[in-house]
Amino acid sequence: MMKSLAEQVKVLATGALQSLFPEANIQEKDVLVNETKPEFKGDYTVVLFPFVKALRQNPVALGNAVGAYLVEHHELFTAHETVSGFLNLSVADDYWAGFLKSYVLTDALKAQAAAQKKVMVEYSSPNTNKPLHLGHLRNNFLGIAVANMLEAAGEDVVKTCVVNDRGVHICKSMIAWQLFGENSTPEQAGVKGDHFVGDFYVKFNDEHKRQIKELMAGGMEEKQAEQEAPIMKATQQMLVDWEAGKPEVIELWKKMNGWVYEGFDITYKAIGSTFDKVYYESNTYLLGKDLVEEGLAKGVFYQKEDGSVWIDLTADGLDEKLVRRKDGTSVYITQDIGLAVEKQKEYGIDESIYVVGDEQNYHFKVLKLICQKLGLPAADGIYHLSYGMVELPTGKMKSREGTVVDADDLVAEMVRLAQEQTEASGKTDGFEADELVSLYEMIGLGALKFYLLRVEPKKKMIFNPEESIDLHGFTATFIQYAHARIRSVLRKGEYTGQDLNFSIDSLQSEERALLIHLEQYAAVLQESARAFNPGALCNYSFKLAQLFNTFYDKCSIAKADTEAQKQMRMRMAAFTADTLKHALSLLGINVPEKM
RNA sequence: GGACCGGUAGCUCAGCUGGAUAGAGCAUCAGCCUUCUAAGCUGAGGGUCAUUGGUUCGAAUCCAAUCCGGUUCACCA
Numbered sequence: 320m321m322k323s324l325a326e327q328v329k330v331l332a333t334g335a336l337q338s339l340f341p342e343a344n345i346q347e348k349d350v351l352v353n354e355t356k357p358e359f360k361g362d363y364t365v366v367l368f369p370f371v372k373a374l375r376q377n378p379v380a381l382g383n384a385v386g387a388y389l390v391e392h393h394e395l396f397t398a399h400e401t402v403s404g405f406l407n408l409s410v411a412d413d414y415w416a417g418f419l420k421s422y423v424l425t426d427a428l429k430a431q432a433a434a435q436k437k438v439m440v441e442y443s444s445p446n447t448n449k450p451l452h453l454g455h456l457r458n459n460f461l462g463i464a465v466a467n468m469l470e471a472a473g474e475d476v477v478k479t480c481v482v483n484d485r486g487v488h489i490c491k492s493m494i495a496w497q498l499f500g501e502n503s504t505p506e507q508a509g510v511k512g513d514h515f516v517g518d519f520y521v522k523f524n525d526e527h528k529r530q531i532k533e534l535m536a537g538g539m540e541e542k543q544a545e546q547e548a549p550i551m552k553a554t555q556q557m558l559v560d561w562e563a564g565k566p567e568v569i570e571l572w573k574k575m576n577g578w579v580y581e582g583f584d585i586t587y588k589a590i591g592s593t594f595d596k597v598y599y600e601s602n603t604y605l606l607g608k609d610l611v612e613e614g615l616a617k618g619v620f621y622q623k624e625d626g627s628v629w630i631d632l633t634a635d636g637l638d639e640k641l642v643r644r645k646d647g648t649s650v651y652i653t654q655d656i657g658l659a660v661e662k663q664k665e666y667g668i669d670e671s672i673y674v675v676g677d678e679q680n681y682h683f684k685v686l687k688l689i690c691q692k693l694g695l696p697a698a699d700g701i702y703h704l705s706y707g708m709v710e711l712p713t714g715k716m717k718s719r720e721g722t723v724v725d726a727d728d729l730v731a732e733m734v735r736l737a738q739e740q741t742e743a744s745g746k747t748d749g750f751e752a753d754e755l756v757s758l759y760e761m762i763g764l765g766a767l768k769f770y771l772l773r774v775e776p777k778k779k780m781i782f783n784p785e786e787s788i789d790l791h792g793f794t795a796t797f798i799q800y801a802h803a804r805i806r807s808v809l810r811k812g813e814y815t816g817q818d819l820n821f822s823i824d825s826l827q828s829e830e831r832a833l834l835i836h837l838e839q840y841a842a843v844l845q846e847s848a849r850a851f852n853p854g855a856l857c858n859y860s861f862k863l864a865q866l867f868n869t870f871y872d873k874c875s876i877a878k879a880d881t882e883a884q885k886q887m888r889m890r891m892a893a894f895t896a897d898t899l900k901h902a903l904s905l906l907g908i909n910v911p912e913k914m
Numbered sequence: 915g916g917a918c919c920g921g922u923a924g925c926u927c928a929g930c931u932g933g934a935u936a937g938a939g940c941a942u943c944a945g946c947c948u949u950c951u952a953a954g955c956u957g958a959g960g961g962u963c964a965u966u967g968g969u970u971c972g973a974a975u976c977c978a979a980u981c982c983g984g985u986u987c988a989c990c991a
Contacts, residue, residue, distance in 0.1 A: 348931090351931090351932095351933075353933080353934095356934065356935095358934085358935085359934080364933095364934085366933055366934095368933070368971065368972070369933095369971095371971075372971075378971095402934070403934070404933085404934090404971085404972095405933080405934060446991090483991070486990090486991065487990085487991090488990095488991080600991090625989095627989065636916085636917065637917075637987085638916090638917090638987060641988085641989055643989090644989045645989070646989080648989085650988095650989070650990085650991090651990075651991050654991095676985095677918090677919070677984090677985065677986090678985055678986070679985095679986090679991095680917095680918060680919080680985070680986070681917080681918075681985085681986050681987065682986090682991095684917090684918085705919090707919080707920085707984090707985090708984085708985085712925095740953080741953085744952095744953065746951080746953080762953090773926095773927075773928090774926085774927065774928095775927090775928085777919070777920085778919085778920065778927090779919090779920075779984070779985090780926085780927090781925095781926070783925085783926070785940095786925085786926065786939095786940070789939090789940070790953055791939085791940080791953060791954090792938085792939040792940060793926090793927080793928095793938065793939040793940085794939085794953090796953060797939095797953070797954090799953085800951080800953050800954075801954090803951075803953095804950080804951055804954085807950075807951060808950050808951090811950060812950080846930075850930090854927090854928085855928090855930090857928095858927095858928060858929095858938085861938080861939085862938085865938090868954060868955065869955070869956095871950080871954080871955085872946095872954075872955045872956085873955090875949080875950065876950055877949085877950040878949070878950075913951080914951085914953075
């Protein structure tokens, strides 16, 4: 099995320490290896401070001894230099020659891959009463990226989506359509289905508010007015009718949800969300009832005098939690437990990742605990990938104040701005019309995805429209541009990937820096996937593009000193392009051949 | 009040299980296109890493306390 270079250095350094100090019992885990800081000579650094005391050695003397041993015994190293307790090692050019000649991206990924597990990633999970907004975009992009990364890291991934298609909020838009819809359809209105339905949800709230005001003017308390408003009463009745399966209600429900799905399909297609399995809450909301009985039998749950069923989680630092109402109906958490079991039954998953906002941290803590206490299979594999809210520079998005950023609008706007900026830069020559369309999509959508993915998931983030449309600096565009430039150079250089007739005499510092970073890709990907953190991949990709740009500026490929050097540089460039393309594809971002 | 999360440059963010003089991008300023795509490159300024104490050879990172901001603790989903 091929190890990353850093791993190899670690293994060899440990071996050297063990050989020199057999009595000290030094283990690999005790040895820290870092990339050498640019201001020092060397590629990788072994930190020796931890051993200085135990070995009773002067740090510099220790470094020199270990360094000399490594250079003498291993061809991998050509030089060493110790600065205080840091042993800086230089990696042999031969290593890089071998790397360039034999490196295969997919093999490197395979070599790093962990034992395959079956992992389900649940994300997106919309309500069918309103269209997707900016917050959903962060969710979708995270879900797509994490699923891709896990798959690339060797896991067997199932992507799923749980659609909240029932409940009182769905009935609200249905009632509003009955009252104000005049039998209209999205087609007639010329509005996308999900927006069409969402508009009626808004209408419900407007009318509800109006009726409350009216009732309060008649002397009623606000709380009571909310319940007593005729439109709310009708909604409650509709929910009862829905649960009873009343045909005309079911028919209306199906019709309106159908409109929403048509709308969602368009959005999902645009942003690249796909699912292997979709669960509908209308099918799953009754799940988990039998588990309540099971929990009672096992003594995990207990019943109060009124018949309601609870679990006591105070010993785990949480509260008492209701799992079944006194009237026998189940609550939110119950169906989630049921669905967790259902997923496990259907797919035999080892891990279940839930991409859900951090306002549900408590809920998922409870869910996992209950599943564990019930002894359900794969309960330990439940993981809540919690992400922070997306806020605007002006503060939180509030539907009441109309500051919610609509997903469709935003995507369209980003693509439009990509077009505007591309045209302004005068780089549209030599493109077919349809090529330009896909280029604008790549740039606009890529910028948006990168912008939302570059922040660590658990942190809340600020969406600054001004900044998000900037196509310079730490952006997907920067990386796409680097990729396009490389492809262009390779086309001109007629790179085939076949000419391996080069050796490496001396590498420029820019070449070494690029190679070192390139080599780290598989390890970075593995670590990012393990941490469910696409942001780490954003950082890596940007750094790689940055290193390439410097290399590109300092080391001409077309005007290389020799043909061999030209071939070598083209190969480095090609690996860079492949790696950038691969990394961005995991983030759900495409790269152009030219731009 | 309890639990959890965040607080790093003017702004947005990196900083892995503690390691060298804390890094990017944006913004500001100064350079670089008769030479492979300038959506690029080079350089400059900009920091009491919220505060205080502790652990140690070494702390932005670990521990404790405090201050600020957020989320949550529904017989809602």
